Amino acid sequence: xxxxxxxxxxxxxxxxxxxxxxxxxxxxxxxxxxxxxxxxxxxxxxxxxxxxxxxxxxxxxxxxxxxxxxxxxxxxxxxxxxxxxxxxxxxxxxxxxxxxxxxxxxxxxxxxxxxxxxxxxxxxxxxxxxxxxxxxxxxxxxxxxxxxxxxxxxxxxxxxxxxxxxxxxxxxxxxxxxxxxxxxxxxxxxxxxxxxxxxxxxxxxxxxxxxxxxxxxxxxxxxxxxxxxxxxxxxxxxxxxxxxxxxxxxxxxxxxxxxxxxxxxxxxxxxxxxxxxxxxxxxxxxxxxxxxxxxxxxxxxxxxxxxxxxxxxxxxxxxxxxxxxxxxxxxxxxxxxxxxxxxxxxxxxxxxxxxxxxxxxxxxxxxxxxxxxxxxxxxxxxxxxxxxxxxxxxxxxxxxxxxxxxxxxxxxxxxxxxxxxxxxxxx
Amino acid sequence: xxxxxxxxxxxxxxxxxxxxxxxxxxxxxxxxxxxxxxxxxxxxxxxxxxxxxxxxxxxxxxxxxxxxxxxxxxxxxxxxxxxxxxxxxxxxxxxxxxxxxxxxxxxxxxxxxxxxxxxxxxxxxxxxxxxxxxxxxxxxxxxxxxxxxxxxxxxxxxxxxxxxxxxxxxxxxxxxxxxxxxxxxxxxxxxxxxxxxxxxxxxxxxxxxxxxxxxxxxxxxxxxxxxxxxxxxxxxxxxxxxxxxxxxxxxxxxxxxxx
Numbered sequence: 001x002x003x004x005x006x007x008x009x010x011x012x013x014x015x016x017x018x019x020x021x022x023x024x025x026x027x028x029x030x031x032x033x034x035x036x037x038x039x040x041x042x043x044x045x046x047x048x049x050x051x052x053x054x055x056x057x058x059x060x061x062x063x064x065x066x067x068x069x070x071x072x073x074x075x076x077x078x079x080x081x082x083x084x085x086x087x088x089x090x091x092x093x094x095x096x097x098x099x100x101x102x103x104x105x106x107x108x109x110x111x112x113x114x115x116x117x118x119x120x121x122x123x124x125x126x127x128x129x130x131x132x133x134x135x136x137x138x139x140x141x142x143x144x145x146x147x148x149x150x151x152x153x154x155x156x157x158x159x160x161x162x163x164x165x166x167x168x169x170x171x172x173x174x175x176x177x178x179x180x181x182x183x184x185x186x187x188x189x190x191x192x193x194x195x196x197x198x199x200x201x202x203x204x205x206x207x208x209x210x211x212x213x214x215x216x217x218x219x220x221x222x223x224x225x226x227x228x229x230x231x232x233x234x235x236x237x238x239x240x241x242x243x244x245x246x247x248x249x250x251x252x253x254x255x256x257x258x259x260x261x262x263x264x265x266x267x268x269x270x271x272x273x274x275x276x277x278x279x280x281x282x283x284x285x286x287x288x289x290x291x292x293x294x295x296x297x298x299x300x301x302x303x304x305x306x307x308x309x310x311x312x313x314x315x316x317x318x319x320x321x322x323x324x325x326x327x328x329x330x331x332x333x334x335x336x337x338x339x340x341x342x343x344x345x346x347x348x349x350x351x352x353x354x355x356x357x358x359x360x361x362x363x364x365x366x367x368x369x370x371x372x373x374x375x376x377x378x379x380x381x382x383x384x385x386x387x388x389x390x391x392x393x394x395x396x397x398x399x400x401x402x403x404x405x406x407x408x409x410x411x412x413x414x415x416x417x418x419x420x421x422x423x424x425x426x427x
Numbered sequence: 428x429x430x431x432x433x434x435x436x437x438x439x440x441x442x443x444x445x446x447x448x449x450x451x452x453x454x455x456x457x458x459x460x461x462x463x464x465x466x467x468x469x470x471x472x473x474x475x476x477x478x479x480x481x482x483x484x485x486x487x488x489x490x491x492x493x494x495x496x497x498x499x500x501x502x503x504x505x506x507x508x509x510x511x512x513x514x515x516x517x518x519x520x521x522x523x524x525x526x527x528x529x530x531x532x533x534x535x536x537x538x539x540x541x542x543x544x545x546x547x548x549x550x551x552x553x554x555x556x557x558x559x560x561x562x563x564x565x566x567x568x569x570x571x572x573x574x575x576x577x578x579x580x581x582x583x584x585x586x587x588x589x590x591x592x593x594x595x596x597x598x599x600x601x602x603x604x605x606x607x608x609x610x611x612x613x614x615x616x617x618x619x620x621x622x623x624x625x626x627x628x629x630x631x632x633x634x635x636x637x638x639x640x641x642x643x644x645x646x647x648x649x650x651x652x653x654x655x656x657x658x659x660x661x662x663x664x665x666x667x668x669x670x671x672x673x674x675x676x677x678x679x680x681x682x683x684x685x686x
Contacts, residue, residue, distance in 0.1 A: 012472070013475065015445045039442040057635065058669075061444050061670065064443075064568060123476060124473065126474075140455065143456070157568040414445075
């Protein structure tokens with residue numbers, strides 16, 4: 001009997017600190033751990049006693065890559081606790097700033113974190129030596145997303161303009177118009193990106209996942225909708241905790257989230273695309289079909305193409321919002337605290353981000369619960385490796401290790417978020 | 428003529444949100460130029476390729492919160508000719524330093540079902556509390572322009588030029604109407620170091636202190652002024668207890684309003 005192990009102490013090209021450890025015994029995988037050694041930061045604990053209006057600024061600091069997701073989930077949760085809902089142009093501006101984060105984050109992941117795996121480079125700078133034009137385009141595409149966040153949010157990382165009830169300052173029509181030319185360019189660049197990434201070689205690998213995402217009858221989901229899955233789940237977000245639970249495992253500082261009955265599930269681009277294909281813009285649908293991407297997509301390596309298609313959507317949705325924009329009278333509606341519980345669930349670039357807060361009559365947070373997308377995907381990532389490795393034992397150690405890393409990067413894991421969160425150590 | 432060898436850059440992460448190191452990748456217009464002049468030798472968020480040390484320049488993000496990290500930072504220091512800390516976590520302990528005011532064991536049991544799995548220190552502390560730091564770049568997050576300035580100063584063998592005066596100076600320079608005077612709303616601008624170009628006031632909200640205390644801040648005077656405007660102690664406490672809560676002037680001021 002032969003034993004082998006694959007070990008990655010410090011997984012590269014992901015956000016945060018994690019590793020992989022896989023033990024192979026006699027051609028079968030005996031152990032898989034995706035462990036997160038990123039130190040815990042205790043957000044849920046120190047949110048207690050803070051004012052409800054502080055939640056978007058504080059929770060943004062959980063993640064520098066997707067601060068908008070944290071701000072959006074927290075403000076929607078607070079507004080639900082206070083019994084108000086934001087509609088009209090303010091709601092649209094929230095979708096707009098989310099478009100910006102998707103474009104920025106997806107472009108970062110597609111070109112700088114994931115494409116080097118498919119093309120055999122250590123990183124994007126090495127890739128730039130042979131693919132200089134593509135990398136320059138990628139940077140410009142990424143920047144156009146950041147430009148939206150910058151204008152609507154004030155800055156790219158930890159934006160300052162988002163508040164419970166709306167915004168502090170409204171962008172003018174003219175300011176938004178200034179984004180249009182670049183966004184049109186970016187839409188075309190995103191179409192090229194989808195066509196390019198579809199030519200990559202994908203490992204033959206499909207699994208019968210339970211995909212979970214938001215579903216909204218009127219739009220591709222960002223901030224609102226019901227929670228649905230391909231196993232019949234169809235619930236309002238307030239019932240999330242009745243169906244999903246978090247487990248604490250010894251090797252990880254991140255909690256693993258599971259469906260209470262069915263176990264592992266997947267959130268993120270594949271889940272959204274599979275459940276909401278009909279809500280994509282006609283161009284995004286058409287490009288998806290042209291490059292052979294039809295729902296349901298079950299090969300996680302193809303997430304890079306799905307991200308490209310979602311980037312097309314985000315550019316077009318941003319353009320639509322800008323064209324239709326008429327500034328409302330006030331930048332925010334008045335929100336008065338009342339004792340109660342509120343729920344917020346929005347689609348971060350890498351998947352569902354759930355927030356739940358209880359607040360007091362004075363508007364102070366009594367308790368908080370936050371479930372980031374990577375916690376939810378962690379179990380599926382490990383199961384992927386368990387199924388992926390056995391048929392590839394003929395590969396060299398270096399190749400197999402690299403492919404295992406790539407399998408994890410399929411999920412665009414954000415380890416900073418999940419700490420509450422993960423290390424890949426394949427033995 | 429042989430090209431001179433490019434200096435080696437390493438980026439290290441401790442307890443943080445990754446936003447400050449992401450700022451380097453967010454330099455979309457400058458990234459390729461930076462890479463022409465500096466060898467990105469150790470930057471796991473961007474590359475699988477790790478070139479061995481020693482490194483000419485290390486950028487350190489994040490605060491020290493675990494026994495393991497308290498040792499690791501000494502290895503980083505030994506491997507680095509110049510060590511620059513980036514962001515509020517590295518320069519002041521970050522938002523996670525809010526634990527420093529509480530019992531961390533209680534915190535662990537709030538977040539994790541099995542607290543014994545978690546190794547953590549009682550306090551989240553700045554890098555300079557553990558090793559010698561050549562330069563501290565403030566911000567939550569850091570400013571892209573200041574980061575490029577730090578890299579350029581390093582390449583040219585000079586000290587980075589970053590202001591130590593207050594956000595108020597930037598506000599005046601921009602011509603932003605002073606919210607503190609006009610509306611009386613709380614604003615940390617008078618005691619906060621510049622660097623964001625007075626962003627929040629230009630978006631009609633008070634400064635909340637991302638860049639930490641300015642040189643010689645008079646926090647108690649500012650707090651007294653707010654008290655005359657009706658701001659209550661718990662609110663004052665929360666204002667000073669944020670991303671730079673454990674920077675000394677802010678810490679002392681928040682503690683003064685704790686009772």
